[in-house]
Amino acid sequence: MERVHVDLGARSYPIIIGPGLLDKAGEILPEFRVRKAFVVTDTRVDKLHGSKLRNALSHASVEASFAVIPPGERQKSLKRLGILAAQMLAQGFDRSSTVIAFGGGVIGDLAGFLAAVFMRGVNYVQVPTTLLACVDSSIGGKTAVNLPQSKNCIGAFHQPILVIEDVELLRTLSKRDLRAGAVELIKHGFILDPDLYNQLSSDFKRLLELEPGFTSQALRRSCEIKARVVSADERESGYRAILNFGHTVGHALESTAGYGVYRHGEAVAVGMLAEAMLAERIGFAQEPVWQPLNTLFSKMRLPTHIPQKISTQKLLNTMYTDKKNRDGNLTIVLPRKIGCVEPVTLRSVSDLNQVLLQMQRQEDKTTAL
Ligand SMILES: NC(=O)c1ccc[n+]([C@@H]2O[C@H](COP(=O)([O-])OP(=O)(O)OC[C@H]3O[C@@H](n4cnc5c(N)ncnc54)[C@H](O)[C@@H]3O)[C@@H](O)[C@H]2O)c1
Numbered sequence: 001m002e003r004v005h006v007d008l009g010a011r012s013y014p015i016i017i018g019p020g021l022l023d024k025a026g027e028i029l030p031e032f033r034v035r036k037a038f039v040v041t042d043t044r045v046d047k048l049h050g051s052k053l054r055n056a057l058s059h060a061s062v063e064a065s066f067a068v069i070p071p072g073e074r075q076k077s078l079k080r081l082g083i084l085a086a087q088m089l090a091q092g093f094d095r096s097s098t099v100i101a102f103g104g105g106v107i108g109d110l111a112g113f114l115a116a117v118f119m120r121g122v123n124y125v126q127v128p129t130t131l132l133a134c135v136d137s138s139i140g141g142k143t144a145v146n147l148p149q150s151k152n153c154i155g156a157f158h159q160p161i162l163v164i165e166d167v168e169l170l171r172t173l174s175k176r177d178l179r180a181g182a183v184e185l186i187k188h189g190f191i192l193d194p195d196l197y198n199q200l201s202s203d204f205k206r207l208l209e210l211e212p213g214f215t216s217q218a219l220r221r222s223c224e225i226k227a228r229v230v231s232a233d234e235r236e237s238g239y240r241a242i243l244n245f246g247h248t249v250g251h252a253l254e255s256t257a258g259y260g261v262y263r264h265g266e267a268v269a270v271g272m273l274a275e276a277m278l279a280e281r282i283g284f285a286q287e288p289v290w291q292p293l294n295t296l297f298s299k300m301r302l303p304t305h306i307p308q309k310i311s312t313q314k315l316l317n318t319m320y321t322d323k324k325n326r327d328g329n330l331t332i333v334l335p336r337k338i339g340c341v342e343p344v345t346l347r348s349v350s351d352l353n354q355v356l357l358q359m360q361r362q363e364d365k366t367t368a369l
């Protein structure tokens with residue numbers, strides 16, 4: 001079993017990682033004074049793994065109620081939030097109750113926000129079931145729902161009291177979802193931990209095959225990086241922005257292609273490549289950063305180019321209208337070398353434009369995207 005401590009003073013919490021952990025949740029949960037729990041999950045996760053959590057909760061004598069909702073990003077809505085809060089109220093949940101988020105990032109963000117606002121805030125536990133949720137969305141306390149016109153527009157910072165990561169639950173994910181989720185893990189190594197990055201570069205197959213010891217260790221190291229960044233900048237006032245490496249171009253690609261075409265991690269992979277190429281082009285990078293990433297992502301059969309049918313002008317427009325940009329300048333996180341990235345404000349758009357065009361010219365024989 002691996003353990004990571006997220007150091008946030010009074011709001012600190014552990015992340016516990018290992019195969020078969022859900023079977024032991026009965027022993028872990030009472031330590032955190034979970035007595036009455038409102039579990040939010042989706043139909044898919046419930047069907048695949050719900051019985052394990054139900055058994056664990058009954059073993060721990062936790063009085064539990066399950067809210068099982070359809071899967072999908074559309075559930076991150078104010079409407080669903082209202083329905084869940086009304087259910088909690090009707091079922092007698094109060095400020096001493098605990099919310100359990102059992103699913104991917106959608107469930108984590110929605111249930112986390114429910115916990116942030118129900119009776120002005122109750123405890124919650126994250127039990128992530130996707131690779132992305134394990135290394136990213138379940139850690140750091142960012143919770144939110146969407147408005148039709150803006151993703152994650154209504155939200156709060158609210159830290160969980162515990163994160164339980166059972167790597168066995170990841171076995172039911174598709175290979176494509178595993179590959180996409182692995183990108184955030186590789187990103188964590190790339191921005192702060194060259195050893196982790198190098199290990200994943202040579203041994204990524206062991207992760208994609210979910211070899212238990214290797215996977216638990218890789219998750220632990222990735223979570224440590226996210227935890228370290230969150231501890232240093234809980235409310236994203238500066239430093240936490242380094243986690244956005246690959247996301248400026250990645251988000252633009254995701255939204256320009258139309259949500260659902262790319263998995264988030266796939267778009268981030270293309271974004272990391274574009275941003276690494278830009279760092280080399282403007283002389284910011286002190287060592288080759290694009291080639292090693294390109295070799296790794298190609299071997300992993302992730303997309304490595306921008307399709308011809310996507311207009312680079314549209315991508316640029318999306319990046320420049322992003323809410324995070326001030327004064328019309330674009331700030332983008334670029335690598336100096338593997339293990340070191342920094343935000344850079346671009347004075348002109350031309351280098352980025354050239355990079356996007358070059359990424360479009362890249363022949364990609366490995367993926368249909
Ligand atoms: N809060 C944060 O810091 C943060 C960070 C990154 C992403 N996010 C959010 O996370 C969301 C994306 O999360 P996601 O990629 O986990 O997607 P998701 O939650 O939509 O899950 C993807 C699909 O996988 C299914 N699934 C979940 N676990 C499974 C399992 N073990 N086996 C088989 N199928 C399983 C789900 O039913 C769903 O259909 C987005 O809403 C994004 O905004 C939040």
Ligand SMILES: [Zn+2]
Pocket residue numbers: 136184247264268
């Ligand atoms: Zn991401």
